[in-house]
Amino acid sequence: xxxxxxxxxxxxxxxxxxxxxxxxxxxxxxxxxxxxxxxxxxxxxxxxxxxxxxxxxxxxxxxxxxxxxxxxxxxxxxxxxxxxxxxxxxxxxxxxxxxxxxxxxxxxxxxxxxxxxxxxxxxxxxxxxxxxxxxxxxxxxxxxxxxxxxxxxxxxxxxxxxxxxxxxxxxxxxxxxxxxxxxxxxxxxxxxxxxxxxxxxxxxxxxxxxxxxxxxxxxxxxxxxxxxxxxxxxxxxxxxxxxxxxxxxxxxxxxxxxxxxxxxxxxxxxxxxxxxxxxxxxxxxxxxxxxxxxxxxxxxxxxxxxxxxxxxxxxxxxxxxxxxxxxxxxxxxxxxxxxxxxxxxxxxxx
Amino acid sequence: xxxxxxxxxxxxxxxxxxxxxxxxxxxxxxxxxxxxxxxxxxxxxxxxxxxxxxxxxxxxxxxxxxxxxxxxxxxxxxxxxxxxxxxxxxxxxxxxxxxxxxxxxxxxxxxxxxxxxxxxxxxxxxxxxxxxxxxxxxxxxxxxxxxxxxxxxxxxxxxxxxxxxxxxxxxxxxxxxxxxxxxxxxxxxxxxxxxxxxxxxxxxxxxxxxxxxxxxxxxxxxxxxxxxxxxxxxxxxxxxxxxxxxxxxxxxxxxxxxxxxxxxxxxxxxxxxxxxxxxxxxxxxxxxxxxxxxxxxxxxxxxxxxxxxxxxxxxxxxxxxxxxxxxxxxxxxxxxxxxxxxxxxxxxxxxxxxxxxxxxxxxxxxxxxxxxxxxxxxxxxxxxxxxxxxxxxxxxxxxxxxxxxxxxxxxxxxxxxxxxxxxxxxxxxxxxxxxxxxxxxxxxxxxxxxxxxxxxxxxxxxxxxxxxxxxxxxxxxxxxxxxxxxxxxxxxxxxxxxxxxxxxxxxxxxxxxxxxxxxxxxxxxxxxxxxxxxxxxxxxxxxxxxxxxxxxxxxxxxxxxxxxxxxxxxxxxxxxxxxxxx
Numbered sequence: 031x032x033x034x035x036x037x038x039x040x041x042x043x044x045x046x047x048x049x050x051x052x053x054x055x056x057x058x059x060x061x062x063x064x065x066x067x068x069x070x071x072x073x074x075x076x077x078x079x080x081x082x083x084x085x086x087x088x089x090x091x092x093x094x095x096x097x098x099x100x101x102x103x104x105x106x107x108x109x110x111x112x113x114x115x116x117x118x119x120x121x122x123x124x125x126x127x128x129x130x131x132x133x134x135x136x137x138x139x140x141x142x143x144x145x146x147x148x149x150x151x152x153x154x155x156x157x158x159x160x161x162x163x164x165x166x167x168x169x170x171x172x173x174x175x176x177x178x179x180x181x182x183x184x185x186x187x188x189x190x191x192x193x194x195x196x197x198x199x200x201x202x203x204x205x206x207x208x209x210x211x212x213x214x215x216x217x218x219x220x221x222x223x224x225x226x227x228x229x230x231x232x233x234x235x236x237x238x239x240x241x242x243x244x245x246x247x248x249x250x251x252x253x254x255x256x257x258x259x260x261x262x263x264x265x266x267x268x269x270x271x272x273x274x275x276x277x278x279x280x281x282x283x284x285x286x287x288x289x290x291x292x293x294x295x296x297x298x299x300x301x302x303x304x305x306x307x308x309x310x311x312x313x314x315x316x317x318x319x320x321x322x323x324x325x326x327x328x329x330x331x332x333x334x335x336x337x338x339x340x341x342x343x344x345x346x347x348x349x350x351x352x353x354x355x356x357x358x359x360x361x362x363x364x365x366x367x368x369x370x371x372x373x374x375x376x377x378x379x380x
Numbered sequence: 381x382x383x384x385x386x387x388x389x390x391x392x393x394x395x396x397x398x399x400x401x402x403x404x405x406x407x408x409x410x411x412x413x414x415x416x417x418x419x420x421x422x423x424x425x426x427x428x429x430x431x432x433x434x435x436x437x438x439x440x441x442x443x444x445x446x447x448x449x450x451x452x453x454x455x456x457x458x459x460x461x462x463x464x465x466x467x468x469x470x471x472x473x474x475x476x477x478x479x480x481x482x483x484x485x486x487x488x489x490x491x492x493x494x495x496x497x498x499x500x501x502x503x504x505x506x507x508x509x510x511x512x513x514x515x516x517x518x519x520x521x522x523x524x525x526x527x528x529x530x531x532x533x534x535x536x537x538x539x540x541x542x543x544x545x546x547x548x549x550x551x552x553x554x555x556x557x558x559x560x561x562x563x564x565x566x567x568x569x570x571x572x573x574x575x576x577x578x579x580x581x582x583x584x585x586x587x588x589x590x591x592x593x594x595x596x597x598x599x600x601x602x603x604x605x606x607x608x609x610x611x612x613x614x615x616x617x618x619x620x621x622x623x624x625x626x627x628x629x630x631x632x633x634x635x636x637x638x639x640x641x642x643x644x645x646x647x648x649x650x651x652x653x654x655x656x657x658x659x660x661x662x663x664x665x666x667x668x669x670x671x672x673x674x675x676x677x678x679x680x681x682x683x684x685x686x687x688x689x690x691x692x693x694x695x696x697x698x699x700x701x702x703x704x705x706x707x708x709x710x711x712x713x714x715x716x717x718x719x720x721x722x723x724x725x726x727x728x729x730x731x732x733x734x735x736x737x738x739x740x741x742x743x744x745x746x747x748x749x750x751x752x753x754x755x756x757x758x759x760x761x762x763x764x765x766x767x768x769x770x771x772x773x774x775x776x777x778x779x780x781x782x783x784x785x786x787x788x789x790x791x792x793x794x795x796x797x798x799x800x801x802x803x804x805x806x807x808x809x810x811x812x813x814x815x816x817x818x819x820x821x822x823x824x825x826x827x828x829x830x831x832x833x834x835x836x837x838x839x840x841x842x843x844x845x846x847x848x849x850x851x852x853x854x855x856x857x858x859x860x861x862x863x864x865x866x867x868x869x870x871x872x873x874x875x876x877x878x879x880x881x882x883x884x885x886x887x888x889x890x891x892x893x894x895x896x897x898x899x900x901x902x903x904x905x906x907x908x909x910x911x912x913x914x915x916x917x918x919x920x921x922x923x924x925x926x927x928x929x930x931x932x933x934x935x936x937x938x939x940x941x942x943x944x945x946x947x948x949x950x951x952x953x954x955x956x957x958x959x960x961x962x
Contacts, residue, residue, distance in 0.1 A: 156738070326826070
């Protein structure tokens with residue numbers, strides 16, 4: 031799994047960032063960088079649309095129980111009375127379930143049983159409502175992606191900033207550690223680890239534990255991508271005047287790191303996090319697809335895809351729906367991340 | 381009893397002669413009849429031929445539990461291991477129920493019992509050879525039985541019929557100085573005679589001698605758990621290179637095998653290949669494209685292909701949908717759910733119709749309400765201790781049972797299923813939904829299929845430590861009698877620390893007593909009656925929830941010859957198969 035490498039160049043960023051730093055007096059333009067970025071972002075239609083999609087997705091995931099209550103059925107509820115048992119597919123007409131014209135089985139619905147009652151149709155065999163399974167699947171996908179991204183960012187920022195600021199042997203040790211982690215066969219390790227964890231660990235069990243493990247694996251092994259960027263930024267920031275000034279006034283290392291340098295790193299971290307989320311969504315989907323995600327019957331997009339493989343020829347709708355969900359989510363996050371980066375990049379003209 | 385057994389032997393021999401005569405007749409006039417018809421392979425030989433040569437290609441989505449004949453308990457593995465591992469006795473190579481009659485393999489004749497069926501003597505043929513040309517002796521068979529039953533857990537998968545029936549103090553072949561000396565329950569007066577001494581009467585003992593554990597293994601060749609990498613062949617084929625778990629197993633002809641000594645293996649193909657760990661959809665698609673010949677698992681095509689095939693008029697002639705005699709069921713683990721009323725509540729609350737649909741409806745099998753499959757004498761498929769309208773479950777009765785066991789609000793536990801077994805997972809999900817109705821909450825846990833019995837649901841410690849109250853499994857009769865079907869899954873003596881198949885750990889004195897009684901009973905009809913009583917008791921104890929007596933949907937390739945379904949293994953008889961690519 032490779033991470034996007036198009037984070038802001040370290041050389042330009044501090045100039046703009048200096049404008050908002052404590053010593054940023056004498057700026058000709060009174061607008062802060064964030065105000066400039068926001069104005070640019072608002073003009074970027076693609077970014078705005080994908081931003082709206084992202085917000086809607088998050089809202090849909092958070093309010094999934096409500097939406098399902100209004101528009102669907104509980105995600106684990108069976109509707110086997112609507113399913114033809116031999117083909118496992120929804121009846122074309124649930125009220126008329128006799129085979130006709132010498133056919134071997136009664137007619138089944140090409141569109142997977144989509145109706146006002148079941149907006150996205152029914153899962154084969156069990157007849158579970160796809161609409162609610164997609165929504166609940168979004169909860170898992172987004173939860174895992176957000177939590178693991180937070181873990182990445184916290185670890186990466188902390189280690190990156192220390193490496194960049196301290197230099198010397200500390201930098202060497204952390205940088206080599208990054209190389210080791212980047213060389214790690216993450217997917218294989220994840221599959222192995224999910225297979226061997228005991229059923230209860232650190233007070234977690236069941237799906238809580240599974241989610242915890244997946245978050246840990248993604249977060250713990252992806253931090254070097256963000257640490258490298260933070261380290262590079264810190265390297266140049268630590269030589270700047272406002273840091274020198276703070277140091278000459280007798281500020282401690284901790285103050286300089288977290289009060290002087292860190293605020294200048296918020297922008298690249300924010301941009302990078304937005305781009306990390308879709309990667310993590312895909313990673314979670316891949317794990318679930320391979321059967322090492324969460325336990326049934328909890329829906330997850332990856333698992334829905336892998337179940338759909340059984341019906342790729344007879345019920346293609348079943349593979350398209352979770353596929354589309356993943357596609358739209360990843361695309362929206364990526365486009366929004368790109369827009370955010372452009373907006374913060376001082377090289378792009380106003 | 382003795383007379384009766386002789387009669388049985390004679391009938392078996394007559395049946396096999398009659399059937400082989402039929403087979404011969406078919407093959408001479410065959411040729412035009414190579415297409416077959418729907419379900420034809422379930423009852424007769426399709427595409428009979430004696431054409432040799434070619435490569436017979438198998439594939440499977442999972443893997444062998446082990447290729448070591450002393451360490452395996454999967455039906456397909458017992459069927460397949462006969463290619464390289466000859467056993468004392470064998471099942472008659474004939475379609476359907478006729479295949480349950482016994483015949484000889486290594487043995488020269490069927491075994492002779494003493495007066496009270498506690499001592500059995502069997503002669504093996506002379507001049508039998510391993511793949512390295514050395515001679516197969518009675519001592520090697522004795523050692524094969526010793527290592528597979530007395531190994532201190534080194535070979536955990538196989539059944540323990542010999543251990544529970546032989547008059548033998550337990551020991552460990554890998555720890556004692558001289559295993560053959562220590563193992564006194566089997567005598568070998570000369571190189572070609574075996575005398576088995578049993579603890580008590582066991583009239584069905586010859587059936588056990590068909591099992592892969594009676595494969596000869598020389599003491600020097602045994603490498604413990606590593607023996608599966610390259611088993612010393614006694615059959616018509618030998619390993620070509622090592623068995624690579626999860627990847628492949630290739631067999632080539634064993635030149636030292638003599639067809640004249642072998643009544644059950646025509647050994648038609650020159651080579652046999654097995655691809656392991658192939659996706660089920662890929663297997664099915666390649667099966668229909670003619671790129672592989674047989675799905676090794678013997679459980680039929682996957683749900684995707686099945687749903688396609690049931691609507692496909694043209695494919696009907698290539699399909700067999702036999703009633704396999706296997707039972708799919710849910711174990712209710714008695715050490716975890718200790719109160720019988722709580723277990724009965726589960727039986728009442730289960731929506732059997734929903735479980736049946738999870739197995740694929742009509743073509744997937746018949747709803748089971750008792751333990752013994754209808755093909756076994758003593759079975760009463762009409763009996764139903766937990767009846768409900770339309771099989772949808774009786775929630776009021778379930779609630780009453782819950783109150784009886786002091787869990788008015790229901791309780792929660794875990795259900796173990798094998799990863800990648802779609803129907804097992806669907807069964808667990810359907811059960812989870814139906815038990816929810818009375819407040820019994822299940823959490824589904826998936827485990828790798830190949831370690832399911834050895835490490836997870838079949839491990840006493842694991843089940844207790846992780847609160848695994850239920851597990852989904854299936855059972856193919858080891859042989860087609862009540863004892864052969866149900867003793868391993870219901871007899872208290874069969875419980876093992878790991879590799880346990882009596883997963884409910886039912887240790888009911890009454891059931892155990894009935895099993896003992898059955899084995900000392902001469903008359904098969906009386907035995908059948910006892911088996912029926914055991915069935916009822918197990919259902920009363922609610923240790924096993926029967927789900928379906930399943931039917932498999934097999935795709936029978938046009939290029940396969942001598943295809944027929946054998947009830948002994950509940951799949952095609954692998955030994956008979958040949959290929960004709962003409």
